[in-house]
Amino acid sequence: MIKIDNLSYSFPKKDLYNKISFTLEEGQHCAFIGASGSGKSTLIDIIMDPERYMFDGKLEMDSNCRIGYVSQFSQLDKTKETTVFEYIAEEFIKLQNEITSICTEMETSSDIDTLLEKYQESLDAFDAIDGDDFESNINKKLNLANLSKHKDRMISELSGGEFKLIQVIKEMLNKPDLMIMDEPDVFLDFENLNSLKSLINSHKKTMLIITHNRYLLNHCFNKIIHLENTELQEFDGRYIDYNLSLLQTKIELQELAIADDEEIERNEILIDKLRERATYNAEASNGRALKARVKIQERLEARRIKAPFVDIKQPNINLATDNEIEETxxxxxxxxxxxxxxxxxxxxxxxxxxxxxxxxxxxxxxxxxxxxxxxxxxxxxxxxxxxxxxxxxxxxxxxxxxxxxxxxxxxxxxxxxxxxxxxxxxxxxxxxxxxxxxxxxxxxxxxxxxxxxxxxxxxxxxxxxxxxxxxxxxxxxxxxxxxxxxxxxxxxxxxxxxxxxxxxxxxxxxxxxxxxxxxxxxxxxxxxxxxxxxxDKDYLEIEQKKKSVESKIALALIDSDFELAKTLSEELEELIKLL
Known part of the structure; x- marks a missing residue:
């Protein structure tokens, strides 16, 4: 459905992507994760409107692909005088009215062929979104999200969290080929978060969702793309398995990368000594030894293992007070x-x-x-x-x-x-x-x-x-x-x-x-x-322990404490088995 190949893009003072690649197949539910400000929303914008952006690399997508979108910053229009049902049914009602209008026009028009063509186009569009059953489908989705009681309420009366779920339902029922959502979980209460999980899991078509929410990540996705430090990692499978695999790979690669760095550093010291000797002693053997050592260094550099991204951009938040007072x-x-x-x-x-x-x-x-x-x-x-x-x-x-x-x-x-x-x-x-x-x-x-x-x-x-x-x-x-x-x-x-x-x-x-x-x-x-x-109590308690162990592994990698990281990785594996 989507293929991105070696895509690079930069703002004037910030590199966002360096030759990133991934594919998204039909029917996959893909979570898009990464640190705040790493460029996730911008990549979504590029996918939705590539003509607006000057990027290197390739973006391939079917030109007929219909995209549904729910923004992280969507605002409730308090002036909108329409019910929840009418808001969700907007596209269906519009097409129904078009079909009725064309039928009325055909009764008096002489240009029947043109009207028949318009009629068929509107009918096809109506059928494509399962228009004959739209009322029943709306009721089913509202019931799935525990929002049936709001069906006849005015949109303007909803909370921000309720409106976000209504938007999700509306986009899903318009049957897009690709459903994109940018942090749809933000501000949702406990009940509505469960409703969002049910809606995502009920959707049979392709989804690409930006989220930091561990509950959704653990329960809703069969593909992960992870953007960090201008690079992207792609994983087919569950988030739980991805996170374990990622941490284990980081431990292995970083250990190898440090060994490579140490060998390159030792070789650089030898080169400096040979260069100094060749400077003061012009014998051919000294020059040959220097050239040989430089060639070795070039090979070491060429096969050097790149350290995985382990840089944790953790802000130093300090909530201090100028005016401490005694308890009162x-x-x-x-x-x-x-x-x-x-x-x-x-x-x-x-x-x-x-x-x-x-x-x-x-x-x-x-x-x-x-x-x-x-x-x-x-x-x-x-x-x-x-x-x-x-x-x-x-x-x-x-x-x-x-x-x-x-x-x-x-x-x-x-x-x-x-x-x-x-x-x-x-x-x-x-x-x-x-x-x-x-x-x-x-x-x-x-x-x-x-x-x-x-x-x-x-x-x-x-x-x-x-x-x-x-x-x-x-x-x-x-x-x-x-x-x-x-x-x-x-x-x-x-x-x-x-x-x-x-x-x-x-x-x-x-x-x-x-x-x-x-x-x-x-x-x-x-x-x-x-x-x-x-x-579920067991799930929450295990997930909390998991999160703590994952954070400890990441910090151990920053300190290059591989023994601790390996021990914690084994502990993490046991916790995952409990899930």
Missing amino acids: VALKVNDYRVAFDEMLLENVNFEIKSTDKVALIGSNGMGKTTLMREIFKNNHECVEINNDIQVAYLSQMQGEILNESNTILEEFFDAGFETYREIRSYISKYGFEEEIINQKIGSLSGGEKNILQLAKVSSSKANMLLLDEPTSHLDTYSQIALEKAIENYNGGILMISHDYHFIINCMDYVLMIEDKTIRKMSMRKFRKMIYATYF
Whole structure:
């Protein structure tokens, strides 16, 4: 279906791909993985519209290939006056109306042949998307995604997560030859994540999906393409098997590569000695010995094993406070309520201490983000923030905190930094190289924007953080860095998240939205609720251990500690058997 051969592409100051190749066969479900900012979304754009890009290499795809697309940044149109059913059925209804209109026109027109041709084209298009059964098919997909109850709701009333699933259903039912989705899991609650898994697994045609979500990676794909450091690795099989194979290959190749480097270095020392001897002693034998040794060096260089990509671009996130205070009540919410067309929250009462780390949990559309914004604005009669508390906010809507028309440099001048050197030094810790300091924020990837938000939040030195989906778009190593930063942070945190492991690893307790109000829940009860309702306990616990071991192997490779890496690899293999 798609064949990419030796494709290279660069931005003005950044190489994205260096002679990458892969194929995508009909019916494959392919996960596209890689670090934030590595160029995954750009490659998707190239596949969808190759004429816009000047790249080297070949991209082969059937010119008649119909592509369905769900963007990572799709926004809900609150003004759209249509129901969920009408929104999904848009293409079907349009074709039905075309067919009806042509039939009406044929009753009075003399140009029957032209109209018959148009009629057949519309009928073929309608048949291609199984138009005769479209109502039944829509109902089946809504039921599969547990969204049947929303069928007659207005699109404008949906939460962002609900709308994302509706978009997925709409694109699937239009029967594209290739379905492309860019981080469709972002912002989905536990129930909707399971719904997305069911939708992906029910789809019989070819899929190419960018995701960092381990749950989807482990349950939905039979092919992996991995982009890292301008290179691409291709694997036919499950993500679990790929990750083990990748780590084992890295251990083997890096060990061989270091041995090669050592041999080349020893040979270079010999060449230097022979060159020095030949300089002071012009005997022919010295010249021949030097030439022979240089030839050996050339052969060593030619057969040199290339080290696999092991560079971990992990940002150095440091959530520090300028104004630590003794433990006290930092935030009080008293009798809060919020309603739009219907009541979302009422009788909400809770308080958070200055050192508490708290997760605010609830299904999509329950008012979590609305409450978080009210706390940040601090002008609501039901919200009271201690005078000694300085609050910083990370928004899931990145444009709320970042001016996307700014360059990175301008953004941090606006944040109070005084010199170019100070900004360059600061953001380099977060993985932003000097070459992109003058790049517009709007051109960054979703993960890079979230890292930039974290850098901005961190620079405020606030002693209470409001974090709305902080792990969205982040790759694994950025998530690990954020976990460590939260663990070391001395202030209070209120965090909205649907990342189960992140909540378990970072938070002290949970505020759970139930029956339009909020109740406090211990981590032990939260775990039990998750196990009973959403995810298998054994799977979650094994997956957490796996993730930890994989990270330890990667760090061991950075330190060239091969014995430790091999021992951990065996441990990882045993964990995979349990899955």
